[in-house]
Amino acid sequence: MKKRNLLNLASFATIIILTANCIFAQNNDYISALNGKNIVFKTGNTERMRITSNGLIGLGVSDPTEKLEINGNLKVSGIITTNEINVTGATSFDSLHVLNKLEVGNSVIITGINDHIYTDDNADLYIQSRDSSYKYNTIINANNAGRVGIGTINPVNERKLHIYDESNPIMDGHPAGLRIEQHIIQGNIWSHWDIVVGDSSLYFNNSNQTGDAGLSNSAVTIKSNGNVLVGKISQSNSDYKLDVEGKIRADKVIVNTTGADFVFEKDYSLMSLSELEKNINENKHLPGIPSAEEMQKNGMSLGETNTILLQKVEELTLYIIDLQKQNNKLNERICNLESK
Numbered sequence: 557m558k559k560r561n562l563l564n565l566a567s568f569a570t571i572i573i574l575t576a577n578c579i580f581a582q583n584n585d586y587i588s589a590l591n592g593k594n595i596v597f598k599t600g601n602t603e604r605m606r607i608t609s610n611g612l613i614g615l616g617v618s619d620p621t622e623k624l625e626i627n628g629n630l631k632v633s634g635i636i637t638t639n640e641i642n643v644t645g646a647t648s649f650d651s652l653h654v655l656n657k658l659e660v661g662n663s664v665i666i667t668g669i670n671d672h673i674y675t676d677d678n679a680d681l682y683i684q685s686r687d688s689s690y691k692y693n694t695i696i697n698a699n700n701a702g703r704v705g706i707g708t709i710n711p712v713n714e715r716k717l718h719i720y721d722e723s724n725p726i727m728d729g730h731p732a733g734l735r736i737e738q739h740i741i742q743g744n745i746w747s748h749w750d751i752v753v754g755d756s757s758l759y760f761n762n763s764n765q766t767g768d769a770g771l772s773n774s775a776v777t778i779k780s781n782g783n784v785l786v787g788k789i790s791q792s793n794s795d796y797k798l799d800v801e802g803k804i805r806a807d808k809v810i811v812n813t814t815g816a817d818f819v820f821e822k823d824y825s826l827m828s829l830s831e832l833e834k835n836i837n838e839n840k841h842l843p844g845i846p847s848a849e850e851m852q853k854n855g856m857s858l859g860e861t862n863t864i865l866l867q868k869v870e871e872l873t874l875y876i877i878d879l880q881k882q883n884n885k886l887n888e889r890i891c892n893l894e895s896k
Contacts, residue, residue: 761774
């Protein structure tokens with residue numbers, strides 16, 4: 557009954573004393589704490605907000621150290637405009653306008669003056685996502701040495717950019733890698749290159765599709781042994797460092813070769829024409845040259861083939877020289893016979 561009478565008198569009183577240390581001034585609409593005391597607001601006998609004698613406000617904080625200190629999450633649906641804000645907890649903003657500097661935690665600083673994000677005290681900078689189970693997945697990590705990790709918090713020291721993925725390309729078909737994409741608005745044409753890692757190989761995929769090109773569409777593949785495959789992703793013979801599915805065109809091809817000068821050495825054993833004829837009749841190809849069946853099966857080495865062909869040309873030269881000598885002798889004999 558006394559409380560009700562006190563409240564009824566509030567409309568007539570200028571100052572109402574709520575407690576020995578707190579008064580309410582009706583005409584000026586304020587609540588004041590006396591004797592240097594704090595103003596504490598409670599619900600269910602639990603403190604919710606505190607205003608200290610020096611003007612600091614705490615929400616869920618009994619001893620605030622800033623003008624406004626909140627223990628818990630803060631959700632803002634409007635616009636916050638400030639010169640500087642320090643975020644230490646989970647905060648959600650629809651719109652945040654920072655004129656000068658935004659500090660997140662003790663190290664991350666976002667400044668609007670120079671339009672950059674940096675860390676203090678040699679700390680790393682993380683950009684992470686959080687799934688429904690509150691597991692944090694690192695998207696980008698830039699460490700204090702200037703190395704950037706995508707999908708990893710530990711970029712290797714020897715690389716400026718380290719991309720990591722835990723996906724299984726055999727199981728889900730999406731190996732780790734990066735994409736360079738272009739969209740030509742006129743005609744709505746999409747094109748992209750994927751550089752992906754799978755099965756210990758590096759794949760360069762080119763596709764004009766919006767989906768994943770997959771490993772089967774690889775234009776260039778570099779195998780773990782260093783072999784380069786063009787237009788294919790596997791090879792039947794790993795002896796070839798460059799394996800091309802299709803035609804090759806070049807303005808100039810230089811192949812290392814030993815040459816065939818040995819044909820002109822004095823100790824070179826030149827097959828007689830009769831032996832050569834016999835060999836051709838038996839094998840259906842020149843000696844030292846693979847058969848057509850072997851060429852179709854194994855191909856031909858440019859360097860080795862050029863050496864063999866040069867060898868045959870030089871042998872033909874020796875045959876011609878020898879025939880010329882024989883022809884000269886015959887002409888000499890003919891001349892001698894005609895002079896008699």
